[in-house]
Amino acid sequence: MSHPAPKPVRKDAVQNRAALLAAARAVLSEQGLDAPLDLIAERAGVGRGTLYRHFADRTELALAVLEEEVEDLGRRTAQRGDDPDAFFWFLDQLAQHMIRNAGLAGVVRNVRSPDALAPLRRRLMEAGAGPLARAQAAGLVREDLGPMDIRLIATLLGAGFQNADEAERRAVSERVRALLLDGLKARPREAR
Incomplete structure (x- = not known):
């Protein structure tokens, strides 16, 4: 039985993840581990839901x-x-x-x-x-x-x-x- 090929990752999902990581790097270095996750999402230009789709x-x-x-x-x-x-x-x-x-x-x-x-x-x-x-x-x-x-x-x-x-x-x-x-x-x- 053949398995379907994995679904390709959407371009916007890749861009959102990269933006979240860049924002997290900046915010966490500025404010430490307790920095608000909302601030990271805001700096990345995405909603909190997008942050949680990428990172639990x-x-x-x-x-x-x-x-x-x-x-x-x-x-x-x-x-x-x-x-x-x-x-x-x-x-x-x-x-x-x-x-x-x-x-x-x-x-x-x-x-x-x-x-x-x-x-x-x-x-x-x-x-x-x-x-x-x-x-x-x-x-x-x-x-x-x-x-x-x-x-x-x-x-x-x-x-x-x-x-x-x-x-x-x-x-x-x-x-x-x-x-x-x-x-x-x-x-x-x-x-x-």
Whole structure:
């Protein structure tokens, strides 16, 4: 038995989703996670019903914003081509992303279903896997790192941000990056 082809997504639905994500990114960065959803819909130029057709709740919307930003980071990192230093650029950009979106980190910490985080985690590992492999091939970072470690690095980069103002987030981020970069460096092979 043949199944019907999936219905194509309407162009206006794609545009509405993009507008909602752009508005959510701006409003949530300005006002934090408790920003009124009506304001996001208004800035996107759509009604509240359209917002809820795309995103079931505030958490789903915030996760979609984070996923889109990580996907964008992956595209920008890929544009750096075969540069083995792209991994370090990726980490710096990820740290800046964490500082900017510190308010959204609470969403990640408080998600009730681990499955809800799977797309974000997958995109994060995909974004960093290629640059990591190139840095390893060039002998710039430890050989024992894998894509799963990118999740751990992201967690460490965002640690200590709860209830911190931007200046403190920047200071913490710089120190964490310094420690991480030292720990990520390739070590001389042990004498056999």
